[in-house]
Amino acid sequence: MAIIQSQLIQFDDKIRLRRFDENKELREKRDIILGKLRGRFEALRKEEKLDVPTFEHFNQGSYEMGTGIHPEKGDYDIDVGLAFNCAKTKYLNPVDLKILVDDALEGHTLLGSEVRRSCVTVRYQKEGELAFHVDLAIYTYDNPDSPTRRMFIAKGKRGSGENDRHWEESEPRKLTDWVAGRFVDEEQQRQFLRVIRALKRWKTKKFATDGQNAPSGIGLTVAAGQWFKPQVTVDPFKSTTTTIDDLKAMRNLVDTMVSHFTPTSTKADGSTLYRLAVTLPVAPGTDIFTKMTEGQMTTFRERLTQLRDCLDQVKNEVDIVEACKRMQDQFGDEFPVPEKDSTGRKAGPAIVSSAVSA
Known part of the structure; x- marks a missing residue:
């Protein structure tokens, strides 16, 4: 049996979007945007006597959860509430x-900003191409002065009719905390996040031509939060030696x-259509995949089944090179394939120190 734990760690190092050094430019752009908004709103209050409310900002989404991955086409993003x-x-x-x-940011970048259904997006370019964007999710409260106040996100685009715009209860910071607190053990939590990032890269690989038909990243994240079982074992006789098996953890998830797919x-x-329900663990508590059609969900199930079968084949493969090639077919060229001369065809033990990065 080929052991590919070290290759899984290398793969994660390649795809993982680090929240500090690599995102410095994005954070700088975010801070400039926030400064411009505060300055513009203050001018509206003083010069035009408009009653514009103040706001607080916070990071949200995969950037804050630590589940972000490098986009294949270079369009980095940061989600800000x-x-x-x-x-x-x-x-x-x-x-x-x-x-x-949106109006306060008019002319801020060459590509401009846009009111989208769930956010206001500010786009930036480098060398004439889209390089990254900042998504601004807009929230208010039911009662901002209440200690039990509830938060609501603005849904709708410019020109949306009454049936296509509304305030929807939302708890983005609680969702971030939920993901961050799934496992008390740090090694188990790191494995949990690695598997999520791997599945998100699998999604971009296997749904590359499907556009909006692909399952959402937050859907994969919450599904993992509900069903992931860590595969981290500490040797009771050698407390510093930990066996970590990301392959098994991913395969089981x-x-x-x-x-959990059910026939519908x-x-x-004569073929069967399926659905998978994954409910948000915070308000509004809706099914994350509700907008996917039965056909899209059935395709999702088929590709997950193919992934599971591939992971089984990898587990049973004796040649580490062949095992990693199988992984490349599911996860793309970023998954490393060792040289045969350096492997001796078979891998070493799946022992990794507790300092494995998240």
């Missing part, structure tokens, strides 16, 4: 507040996900 200190009743049309933000209907050709 803007929590405005007002009641949502101040803006009966939630798009009005998003437009206020994928198999569990496949088992049968097509004319």
Whole structure:
């Protein structure tokens, strides 16, 4: 049996988006945007006597959760929440507040900003091509002065009708805390995050031509948060020696996900359609995959099944080079394949120190 734990760690090092050094430029752009918004809103209050509420900002999404990966096409992003200190009743049309933000950033970059359904996106370019973007999610409260206040995110685009715009209860910081606190043991938590990042790269590889048909990254993250079982074992006789098996942990998670799909209907050709429900653990508690069609969900299940079968083949492969080639087929060329001369064809033991990076 080929042991590829070291290659899985190398793979994670390649795809993992670090939140500090590598994202310095993004953080700088974020801070400039926040400064411009605060300055513009203050000018509106003083010069035009408009009652523009103040806001607090916070990082959210995969950047803050530590589940971010390098985008294959170079479009890096950072998700920022803007929590405005007002009641949502101040803006009966939630798009009005998003437009206020968008207008304040007019001309800020050559590519400009755009009011999208769940955020305001500010795009930047380098050498004439899209390089990265900042997504600003807009929030208010039911009652900003209440100690039990609830947060709501603005949904809708410019020109959205009443049926296509609304305030939706949301708890992004609680979701981040939920992901961060899945496992008390640090080694188990690091493995958990590595497997999520690997599955997100698998998604970009296997759904490269599917666009919006692909399962969302947050859906994969929450599914892992619900069903992931760590494969980290400490030798009771050698407390500093830890056996870590990311391959087994990933295989078991994928198999569990496949088992949770339920048949929904049968097509004319006799094939079965399936759905997978993954519920947000915080408000609004909705099914993350609800917008995927049965056909899309069935394709998702088929590709997960193919991944599971591949991981089984990798586990049973005696040649580490061949095992890693199989992994490349699922995860892309970033997965390392050792030279045969350096492997002796078979791998060493799956022993990794507790200092494995997250």
